[in-house]
């Protein structure tokens with residue numbers, strides 16, 4: 127944890143502090159955040175010296191954020207954009223909104239700024255493991271974003287996990303379907319394993335413990351070993367053993383390979399729909 131007197135992160139204006147904004151904020155607070163302003167209708171508390179405001183209409187006009195982070199639902203951004211626009215004259219805007227394009231957000235900001243203003247919007251897709259510093263964020267910066275603005279975003283996002291960048295904005299929709307939504311697929315796996323354990327006759331508490339630890343233990347092993355997922359899978363699979371039987375069900379072409387591909391396509395399609 128950083129020394130509270132020497133924050134390693136710039137002051138941030140975070141608009142929307144629910145599941146994703148809240149996860150990022152947890153990570154930033156742990157890393158040492160310069161005095162920041164958080165806008166959210168529902169959040170209860172915020173440690174000093176950070177300020178919580180309930181509505182964008184109450185933003186302190188003298189606040190000078192180093193970065194503006196948009197983390198409301200895509201459908202809620204239009205209502206907040208006019209109040210955010212004055213701040214975008216001095217700082218880049220980092221949007222984590224699924225689907226919303228750099229062009230669309232830039233135009234929306236510009237409509238509330240003086241003629242000739244050039245707001246910079248950088249689009250990112252994080253995920254909720256950011257709350258424990260294990261996030262994965264992929265970002266896209268338009269050509270007019272400066273190297274310093276990209277570096278600033280990368281520094282802020284590195285504080286909550288791993289980062290990567292894409293050169294083509296549409297790739298963010300695919301990223302959304304994999305790493306943005308992906309934690310939900312993994313949590314579903316834990317839920318289903320737990321249910322199967324109970325149905326198999328295990329006490330519920332034991333079913334829950336072994337499902338959760340299996341998912342998290344496998345994740346840690348994959349990360350720490352650096353071994354390919356395929357090899358790690360083979361390492362569990364004894365010829366003629368139990369795993370092979372299970373995998374013959376899961377890996378049938380119309381089972382997980384087809385289902386997961388269809389799920390990712392559905393999520394990517396929804397990301398594209400959310401652009402409008």
Ligand SMILES: NC(=O)C1=CN([C@@H]2O[C@H](COP(=O)(O)OP(=O)(O)OC[C@H]3O[C@@H](n4cnc5c(N)ncnc54)[C@H](OP(=O)(O)O)[C@@H]3O)[C@@H](O)[C@H]2O)C=CC1
Pocket residue numbers: 141142143144145146147148165166167168169180181182197198199200202205206222223224251252253254306307
């Ligand atoms: N959840 C996730 O895992 C991920 C989400 N995202 C993206 O993050 C964004 C937020 O998602 P998520 O955190 O799940 O959503 P939440 O609804 O949990 O959080 C958004 C919060 O912002 C508040 N809010 C929105 N507008 C205003 C406003 N003008 N003034 C005050 N408070 C406001 C909402 O209140 P209210 O509900 O009353 O509007 C809510 O508390 C979405 O765009 C999503 O695409 C990206 C990656 C992963």
Ligand SMILES: O=C(O)[C@@H]1CCC=N1
Pocket residue numbers: 224302306307
């Ligand atoms: O479900 C959603 O739309 C958001 C984006 C990625 C994860 N949650």
